[in-house]
Amino acid sequence: MYNQDNNQSYQYYNPTFNNQEYDQKTNNLAYGTSVLREKSIPITLTWNVNAWAKIKRSLKETIQGRFCAGEDDEEFEEYKQLLTNVCGIAKPGSLCAIMGASGAGKTTLLNILNFRNIGKLETEADIKINGVPVDWDMITRYSGFVQQDDLFNGVLTVREHLTFVTMLKLGSSYTREERYQRVDEIIQEVNLIKAEDTIIGMGDKMKGLSGGEKRRLAYASEIINNPPLLFCDEPTSGLDSSMAQSLVESMRRLADSGKTVICTIHQPSSQTFEMFDSLVILAEGRLAYLGPNNQAPNYFERIGYPVPRLYNPADHYIQSLAVSPQDRENDLLRVRGITDQFEKSDLYAKMMYDIQLNDSQPMNLEDDDTPKYNTGYRSQFGWLLWRQIKLDLKNPLATKVVLIQTIVVSVFLGLIFLRLEKNEIGVQNRTGSLFIIIMQCNFGFLFGVVNTFPTDLILVYRESKNQLYSITPYYLVKQVAEFPKYVIFPAILITICYWMSGLNDNFGVFVQILFTLILCTQVAVSYGLFISALAPNLEAALAMVVPIMMPLLIFAGFFLNDVGVPDYFIWLKYISWFFYTNEICNVYLWRDVKNIPCTKKKNNDTCGAFGCFESGQEFLDANGFKEKMLPLDFVVLILLFFAFRILAYIILRIKLSRS
Numbered sequence: 001m002y003n004q005d006n007n008q009s010y011q012y013y014n015p016t017f018n019n020q021e022y023d024q025k026t027n028n029l030a031y032g033t034s035v036l037r038e039k040s041i042p043i044t045l046t047w048n049v050n051a052w053a054k055i056k057r058s059l060k061e062t063i064q065g066r067f068c069a070g071e072d073d074e075e076f077e078e079y080k081q082l083l084t085n086v087c088g089i090a091k092p093g094s095l096c097a098i099m100g101a102s103g104a105g106k107t108t109l110l111n112i113l114n115f116r117n118i119g120k121l122e123t124e125a126d127i128k129i130n131g132v133p134v135d136w137d138m139i140t141r142y143s144g145f146v147q148q149d150d151l152f153n154g155v156l157t158v159r160e161h162l163t164f165v166t167m168l169k170l171g172s173s174y175t176r177e178e179r180y181q182r183v184d185e186i187i188q189e190v191n192l193i194k195a196e197d198t199i200i201g202m203g204d205k206m207k208g209l210s211g212g213e214k215r216r217l218a219y220a221s222e223i224i225n226n227p228p229l230l231f232c233d234e235p236t237s238g239l240d241s242s243m244a245q246s247l248v249e250s251m252r253r254l255a256d257s258g259k260t261v262i263c264t265i266h267q268p269s270s271q272t273f274e275m276f277d278s279l280v281i282l283a284e285g286r287l288a289y290l291g292p293n294n295q296a297p298n299y300f301e302r303i304g305y306p307v308p309r310l311y312n313p314a315d316h317y318i319q320s321l322a323v324s325p326q327d328r329e330n331d332l333l334r335v336r337g338i339t340d341q342f343e344k345s346d347l348y349a350k351m352m353y354d355i356q357l358n359d360s361q362p363m364n365l366e367d368d369d370t371p372k373y374n375t376g377y378r379s380q381f382g383w384l385l386w387r388q389i390k391l392d393l394k395n396p397l398a399t400k401v402v403l404i405q406t407i408v409v410s411v412f413l414g415l416i417f418l419r420l421e422k423n424e425i426g427v428q429n430r431t432g433s434l435f436i437i438i439m440q441c442n443f444g445f446l447f448g449v450v451n452t453f454p455t456d457l458i459l460v461y462r463e464s465k466n467q468l469y470s471i472t473p474y475y476l477v478k479q480v481a482e483f484p485k486y487v488i489f490p491a492i493l494i495t496i497c498y499w500m501s502g503l504n505d506n507f508g509v510f511v512q513i514l515f516t517l518i519l520c521t522q523v524a525v526s527y528g529l530f531i532s533a534l535a536p537n538l539e540a541a542l543a544m545v546v547p548i549m550m551p552l553l554i555f556a557g558f559f560l561n562d563v564g565v566p567d568y569f570i571w572l573k574y575i576s577w578f579f580y581t582n583e584i585c586n587v588y589l590w591r592d593v594k595n596i597p598c599t600k601k602k603n604n605d606t607c608g609a610f611g612c613f614e615s616g617q618e619f620l621d622a623n624g625f626k627e628k629m630l631p632l633d634f635v636v637l638i639l640l641f642f643a644f645r646i647l648a649y650i651i652l653r654i655k656l657s658r659s
């Protein structure tokens with residue numbers, strides 16, 4: 001067993017760091033920006049993690065050792081262990097590298113340590129900060145996490161993105177000038193001066209920053225508020241060796257100023273590798289090594305895998321633990337041997353002792369009263385609105401496309417129903433034209449929401465999870481920013497269609513119908529928000545939107561009179577906003593219209609929306625539209641407008657708390 005007398009302080013992990021030097025270093029760093037010089041609470045992170053994934057397997061695959069699909073094949077579920085007793089400790093002032101072959105479990109470990117992206121994994125995790133068990137809230141408060149995949153608003157520039165993040169991440173203890181100064185410092189720190197006014201870009205759709213610049217921007221966004229604990233998942237991937245070196249140097253400076261930095265890394269150069277002072281090596285979800293970087297060569301030599309002369313040690317460790325498809329069985333046995341040996345080693349015993357020692361002396365973290373967000377709701381709302389306006393102004397193409405589309409469709413509809421006559425054909429065409437305008441107001445603008453909102457939500461979930469802002473101000477900004485759009489565009493559509501087809505020459509009627517149809521469009525937009533929040537992704541949202549809306553449209557009660565639709569479908573019209581909109585618009589359109597002669601019928605019949613009827617009958621009644629129902633129709637539309645939006649908000653909150 002490990003001898004306690006051999007225990008040293010955490011210089012064991014970072015020989016250059018100790019408490020006495022801490023103040024001096026943080027106050028007087030000869031290099032780096034003030035971000036890196038700022039003091040923060042020293043953090044020791046300990047963990048012990050197990051993780052399983054439920055996977056579906058075929059019976060034949062299990063029996064024969066290979067997949068062989070067939071009619072009598074059966075599938076069953078089993079748990080695959082991804083991480084097995086992966087323990088570890090990272091101390092303040094240390095730069096710790098997590099390494100391992102592809103699929104070793106590095107990202108899974110980092111995600112579990114951060115309580116992120118766990119999805120359906122079953123986990124058993126004992127994670128502590130300075131001896132205190134942590135939850136997602138606490139780890140987010142004390143740490144930054146540079147995730148493997150970069151997610152940004154592509155139309156913003158580097159400076160705009162960093163300004164937004166800085167304003168929200170730095171609390172009110174910083175003046176506005178200090179925050180702007182921080183943006184300058186951070187751009188300098190990550191060497192993005194050349195690209196500061198370049199747009200970030202969106203894959204192939206919009207060319208912007210290079211992959212390496214995006215990685216540096218992701219790193220910059222996380223260190224901007226000087227977190228005492230930093231996780232980075234492959235921050236150097238996509239960077240050339242000199243950029244990778246410069247990024248690791250930046251992490252080294254963070255560690256030297258007393259922060260705890262944990263980073264997964266693939267194929268570091270020998271120079272870069274030397275900057276790490278502790279090493280976690282994973283193989284097949286188990287620990288193959290955890291200890292000081294400079295002791296790793298000795299350890300691997302002792303267990304029979306000496307680092308060859310003039311060889312990059314990092315490459316050697318990964319290759320010693322690699323499993324090749326050609327000789328999988330033997331390689332797995334070799335890897336198992338190495339991981340078993342580590343669990344019996346002195347280093348392992350020392351690590352366990354360190355963990356126990358740390359956990360037995362929990363520190364009092366000034367925690368509970370700390371607000372969840374660094375800025376208040378008002379400030380979050382302001383900066384989110386600032387970003388939203390920038391996004392809208394910088395992406396005029398989207399607005400232009402909708403505008404052109406709206407004008408083209410309106411003129412087309414107007415031409416179809418051009419200057420309708422005042423006879424029974426004209427009456428029926430007016431009703432038909434109105435119905436098509438209602439449909440266009442719904443389908444045309446609904447897809448604008450469903451096509452964009454689910455994609456926006458991916459970034460919003462991540463930023464909210466990072467406690468950059470709460471979902472509440474985001475959602476309010478979304479409403480405020482989108483509202484004018486879905487007033488102006490339907491207004492253009494309705495105005496063109498209405499006057500081209502000459503629905504009713506009375507301007508008052510036009511205003512009433514305009515208002516009603518804008519309200520209907522807003523209900524459709526609410527429905528779009530609801531479906532987008534409910535659906536797991538864009539494809540699902542698009543697939544759900546029409547099948548749910550179609551029955552509401554079909555059974556809205558417009559043509560049920562003679563079709564013989566079963567009664568139990570009729571109730572659908574009472575939750576259909578098409579039905580209420582149609583009733584209101586028709587009442588406005590027809591209530592002052594009297595005695596349009598019915599040319600095809602005798603007896604001075606009057607024509608209506610669904611054919612001729614006997615003169616003397618009330619026009620609206622004969623067509624099935626009830627003026628006295630107008631207040632109720634409006635109430636239902638307004639209720640649906642709010643109900644969908646509130647439901648969408650509730651779903652977003654639930655999803656966020658579960659993600």
Ligand SMILES: Nc1ncnc2c1ncn2[C@@H]1O[C@H](COP(=O)(O)OP(=O)(O)OP(=O)(O)O)[C@@H](O)[C@H]1O
Pocket residue numbers: 053054055082100101102103104105106107108109119120121
């Ligand atoms: N949700 C999941 N369901 C099933 N298997 C999973 C799940 N998540 C991860 N795995 C598996 O767990 C293993 C470890 O994955 P992980 O992404 O942590 O590897 P990694 O070491 O980060 O690899 P890389 O360096 O390629 O990013 C892989 O074999 C992966 O297929």
